[in-house]
Amino acid sequence: xxxxxxxxxxxxxxxxxxxxxxxxxxxxxxxxxxxxxxxxxxxxxxxxxxxxxxxxxxxxxxxxxxxxxxxxxxxxxxxxxxxxxxxxxxxxxxxxxxxxxxxxxxxxxxxxxxxxxxxxxxxxxxxxxxxxxxxxxxxxxxxxxxxxxxxxxxxxxxxxxxxx
Amino acid sequence: xxxxxxxxxxxxxxxxxxxxxxxxxxxxxxxxxxxxxxxxxxxxxxxxxxxxxxxxxxxxxxxxxxxxxxxxxxxxxxxxxxxxxxxxxxxxxxxxxxxxxxxxxxxxxxxxxxxxxxxxxxxxxxxxxxxxxxxxxxxxxxxxxxxxxxxxxxxxxxxxxxxxxxxxxxxxxxxxxxxxxxxxxxxxxxxxxxxxxxxxxxxxxxxxxxxxxxxxxxxxxxxxxxxxxxxxxxxxxxxxxxxxxxxxxxxxxxxxxxxxxxxxxxxxxxxxxxxxxxxxxxxxxxxxxxxxxxxxxxxxxxxxxxxxxxxxxxxxxxxxxxxxxxxxxxxxxxxxxxxxxxxxxxxxxxxxxxxxxxxxxxxxxxxxxxxxxxxxxxxxxxxxxxxxxxxxxxxxxxxxxxxxxxxxxxxxxxxxxxxxxxxxxxxxxxxxxxxxxxxxxxxxxxxxxxxxxxxxxxxxxxxxxxxxxxxxxxxxxxxxxxxxxxxxxxxxxxxxxxxxxxxxxxxxxxxxxxxxxxxxxxxxxxxxxxxxxxxxxxxxxxxxxxxxxxxxxxxxxxxxxxxxxxxxxxxxxxxxxxxxxxxxxxxxxxxxxxxxxxxxxxxxxxxxxxxxxxxxxxxxxxxxxxxxxxxxxxxxxxxxxxxxxxxxxxxxxxxxxxxxxxxxxxxxxxxxxxxxxxxxxxxxxxxxxxxxxxxxxxxxxxxxxxxxxxxxxxxxxxxxxxxxxxxxxxxxxxxxxxxxxxxx
Numbered sequence: 069x070x071x072x073x074x075x076x077x078x079x080x081x082x083x084x085x086x087x088x089x090x091x092x093x094x095x096x097x098x099x100x101x102x103x104x105x106x107x108x109x110x111x112x113x114x115x116x117x118x119x120x121x122x123x124x125x126x127x128x129x130x131x132x133x134x135x136x137x138x139x140x141x142x143x144x145x146x147x148x149x150x151x152x153x154x155x156x157x158x159x160x161x162x163x164x165x166x167x168x169x170x171x172x173x174x175x176x177x178x179x180x181x182x183x184x185x186x187x188x189x190x191x192x193x194x195x196x197x198x199x200x201x202x203x204x205x206x207x208x209x210x211x212x213x214x215x216x217x218x219x220x221x222x223x224x225x226x227x228x229x230x231x232x
Numbered sequence: 233x234x235x236x237x238x239x240x241x242x243x244x245x246x247x248x249x250x251x252x253x254x255x256x257x258x259x260x261x262x263x264x265x266x267x268x269x270x271x272x273x274x275x276x277x278x279x280x281x282x283x284x285x286x287x288x289x290x291x292x293x294x295x296x297x298x299x300x301x302x303x304x305x306x307x308x309x310x311x312x313x314x315x316x317x318x319x320x321x322x323x324x325x326x327x328x329x330x331x332x333x334x335x336x337x338x339x340x341x342x343x344x345x346x347x348x349x350x351x352x353x354x355x356x357x358x359x360x361x362x363x364x365x366x367x368x369x370x371x372x373x374x375x376x377x378x379x380x381x382x383x384x385x386x387x388x389x390x391x392x393x394x395x396x397x398x399x400x401x402x403x404x405x406x407x408x409x410x411x412x413x414x415x416x417x418x419x420x421x422x423x424x425x426x427x428x429x430x431x432x433x434x435x436x437x438x439x440x441x442x443x444x445x446x447x448x449x450x451x452x453x454x455x456x457x458x459x460x461x462x463x464x465x466x467x468x469x470x471x472x473x474x475x476x477x478x479x480x481x482x483x484x485x486x487x488x489x490x491x492x493x494x495x496x497x498x499x500x501x502x503x504x505x506x507x508x509x510x511x512x513x514x515x516x517x518x519x520x521x522x523x524x525x526x527x528x529x530x531x532x533x534x535x536x537x538x539x540x541x542x543x544x545x546x547x548x549x550x551x552x553x554x555x556x557x558x559x560x561x562x563x564x565x566x567x568x569x570x571x572x573x574x575x576x577x578x579x580x581x582x583x584x585x586x587x588x589x590x591x592x593x594x595x596x597x598x599x600x601x602x603x604x605x606x607x608x609x610x611x612x613x614x615x616x617x618x619x620x621x622x623x624x625x626x627x628x629x630x631x632x633x634x635x636x637x638x639x640x641x642x643x644x645x646x647x648x649x650x651x652x653x654x655x656x657x658x659x660x661x662x663x664x665x666x667x668x669x670x671x672x673x674x675x676x677x678x679x680x681x682x683x684x685x686x687x688x689x690x691x692x693x694x695x696x697x698x699x700x701x702x703x704x705x706x707x708x709x710x711x712x713x714x715x716x717x718x719x720x721x722x723x724x725x726x727x728x729x730x731x732x733x734x735x736x737x738x739x740x741x742x743x744x745x746x747x748x749x750x751x752x753x754x755x756x757x758x759x760x761x762x763x764x765x766x767x768x769x770x771x772x773x774x775x776x777x778x779x780x781x782x783x784x785x786x787x788x789x790x791x792x793x794x795x796x797x798x799x800x801x802x803x804x805x806x807x808x809x810x811x812x813x814x815x816x817x818x819x820x821x822x823x824x825x826x827x828x829x830x831x832x833x834x835x836x837x838x839x840x841x842x843x844x845x846x847x848x849x850x851x852x853x854x855x856x857x858x859x860x861x862x863x864x865x866x867x868x869x870x871x872x873x874x875x876x877x878x879x880x881x882x883x884x885x886x887x888x889x890x891x892x893x894x895x896x897x898x899x900x901x902x903x904x905x906x907x908x909x910x911x912x913x914x915x916x917x918x919x920x921x922x923x924x925x926x927x928x929x930x931x932x933x934x935x936x937x938x939x940x941x942x943x944x945x946x947x948x949x950x951x952x953x954x955x956x957x958x959x960x961x962x963x964x965x966x967x968x969x970x971x972x973x974x975x976x
Contacts, residue, residue, distance in 0.1 A: 118412055133398035136411035140400045 073123035082112050098128045115146040151186040151193040153231050156210040162203035234300035251293035263344045265429045266381035267294035281314035282306045290314040319348040324355045335431030337444035368415035369951035378432040384424040392418045393644030417953040419618045422493040437948045438474040450865035453852045454492035455551040455755035455845045457617045460854030461492045465865040472496045489618035495942045502945035503828040505841040506870025528822040528838045529885035541568035545791035549798040550574045550754025553850025555899040558763035559879035566888035570767045570780025574760040576805040581782045583731035586917040589773045590761035593855045594749025595717050601626035605713025608635045611721020615936045634706045638930045649705050655928045662736045664703035667694040669743035689920035710744035720750035728929045758853035772906040773914035787811040793820040800831035806931045842875040843868035849896040
């Protein structure tokens with residue numbers, strides 16, 4: 069149990085942002101900042117290792133298990149190491165009707181990965197996610213933090229191949 | 233009060249209470265899993281859905297506050313349909329492994345499924361499987377059986393103050409878990425076994441040992457701390473299978489500490505002493521009771537006759553029963569010696585003539601949770617009286633707690649003010665608070681000497697004490713509390729200037745209008761005082777002609793002969809190795825022990841096998857003076873006999889008068905009879921010390937699972953993180969909102 073662990077894991081710039089977020093809430097309710105702090109930590113470290121989760125929990129003065137609960141609940145938190153780019157493919161109803169299954173198949177045929185897997189060169193990780201609230205542009209996927217909508221297999225293939 | 237109607241029955245009830253509370257109070261059954269009267273309302277199992285007239289949908293009875301004129305139907309078609317549907321959902325993922333489940337036969341889900349379940353499941357898909365977790369040596373997990381009621385999670389968060397379990401993942405993937413394999417290390421962790429309504433969390437030591445319907449239930453009382461927790465002892469074929477809590481709001485509420493719950497293992501999983509043993513020419517040989525007792529009696533008698541009984545000393549564990557201690561002191565005083573004591577861990581006895589009749593808390597245990605302000609002095613409640621810590625934790629919802637100690641203590645409640653003093657300065661720190669309050673009282677009443685307040689000599693004693701801000705804060709905290717309390721813990725009782733601490737604490741309590749009291753060692757220190765197992769007073773506080781030697785003197789200076797009752801002074805005494813040496817040096821030692829690996833075999837001459845707790849009838853008096861008697865749950869193994877019988881025969885062999893008891897009850901009646909004769913003559917007295925010593929020394933405390941011969945021999949307790957002495961301090965300071973729903 070040490071509040072000193074998180075500053076060791078994260079850069080000074082990130083820690084400044086972490087403290088900004090904590091300052092937005094009452095001092096006795098630091099736990100309210102758990103989602104933004106976990107997001108910041110993940111942005112810098114790529115994924116949330118147990119060590120990171122413990123450090124965040126200690127920094128916010130919550131039990132360790134409280135950080136695990138949040139991190140395991142939201143699909144945008146990654147508990148395992150990922151490739152350089154994370155591609156989140158929506159397969160919810162709208163996207164499915166608009167052809168997301170073919171997109172998923174492309175990943176398997178061309179890159180040899182299924183949802184949850186990473187390409188051999190460590191470049192791309194594919195995730196299958198629920199609705200990302202962009203049904204108007206179905207089928208869609210998200211590359212890191214960028215939405216790409218109205219996809220076709222060709223359009224997507226071009227997009228993914230461009231990722232380095 | 234408002235009037236509501238449940239199933240046509242008119243009921244007056246407190247506004248704001250939940251439907252389920254009112255129904256429970258009137259014997260109307262509503263099925264439930266997640267609701268528990270001691271935990272916050274979660275309303276996540278939905279089993280308690282009932283029909284409320286005027287509402288379109290059924291409402292959860294546990295989370296619906298009553299309103300005037302509400303008409304509730306718990307068994308209408310709408311309610312029954314809802315309850316049956318919920319049950320169907322709960323059973324979707326629940327395995328049908330009742331025949332191999334330890335909970336089978338006493339399972340809430342099984343019971344309710346009988347009333348609300350369908351014969352056949354309509355769910356034909358695969359059931360989910362959840363991997364089991366290893367959460368330590370006390371609790372067995374079978375997480376596939378979990379129905380996500382979250383009682384265990386809420387217990388950790390709200391009651392124990394250590395949140396170790398949580399709901400990880402979501403949707404169908406949600407599991408109750410510690411996430412990564414961590415053990416659950418709380419000192420009250422066993423309670424989640426009782427709370428779990430299904431077989432997901434069961435007791436590991438008694439796993440697969442017996443079925444609920446094969447066991448007989450006896451009531452007993454725990455010997456490990458001064459709370460006097462009530463036990464249900466579950467016995468099959470004269471063997472204790474497990475121990476569960478018996479509800480008693482005045483003592484343990486519905487909880488048990490792990491120590492209370494699992495120490496029964498020492499009865500069966502240790503090397504028990506099965507026959508009397510005597511030492512002949514340096515060799516231990518088994519013998520019969522007659523020979524062993526004759527030898528003990530004749531040797532003690534000879535010593536008393538020739539050299540004087542003052543050369544004999546008797547020591548008892550503070551967890552022996554009142555009856556055993558009474559007979560022990562009766563034997564000793566019959567021989568003509570007042571050398572009898574149970575205070576093996578005390579180092580300062582100079583206050584003993586000013587003490588009250590018995591060590592008491594000064595406030596009911598149940599009221600501890602209502603205090604607005606409480607000052608703990610040298611108390612590590614979590615380790616020493618775990619259930620008192622839970623009460624104090626409840627008090628932090630509205631009240632403030634302060635602590636003045638000599639060790640950094642990791643509490644499961646938040647302290648408003650904390651002073652961790654050096655051992656040499658401890659007295660000064662306590663005196664600071666006393667002086668602040670004294671100055672304030674003198675100013676308020678415009679008097680210039682403490683004598684007028686009833687504390688002769690206090691001004692002079694405190695004249696050189698400095699007051700700093702922390703002392704003032706603690707003083708103010710106590711003054712501002714409507715209901716305030718000063719409680720001394722075992723560190724204070726064991727301190728080498730305990731008399732000074734007690735004196736100062738009384739001043740603080742008196743001047744701030746707080747209650748004053750102390751926690752005591754073992755399960756029956758109060759009983760020891762009442763029985764007379766103390767050198768300075770006889771039974772029920774009667775005067776003695778000549779004050780005998782206290783435990784420290786006896787073991788420090790040595791005696792020619794010792795009688796030991798359920799204690800191993802090498803481990804129990806504060807003098808440790810020195811105590812053992814004194815016993816080695818003694819000419820003659822007779823030990824009454826339950827165990828074949830007792831320390832006594834290193835120095836005793838006669839070792840008599842006696843019944844353990846749960847094997848003997850007797851009584852314990854807790855720190856509130858609550859006198860609880862119990863019968864034996866099982867009989868002792870081999871030739872072992874209840875210690876009161878052994879002492880009775882010893883009394884007969886010594887030709888002492890009035891040793892003709894037929895039962896432990898007889899002995900208790902005699903003690904109680906004495907109580908009414910001389911009981912209330914003893915009043916605590918004020919005596920001012922001459923100076924504040926600066927050579928304070930606080931003995932290293934005994935760890936939680938080393939406190940008595942039983943816990944030391946309970947394998948499961950020893951295997952826990954705390955038993956191994958590697959307690960991880962993974963507890964962050966708790967949010968002040970930790971008791972509120974949704975808090976962490």
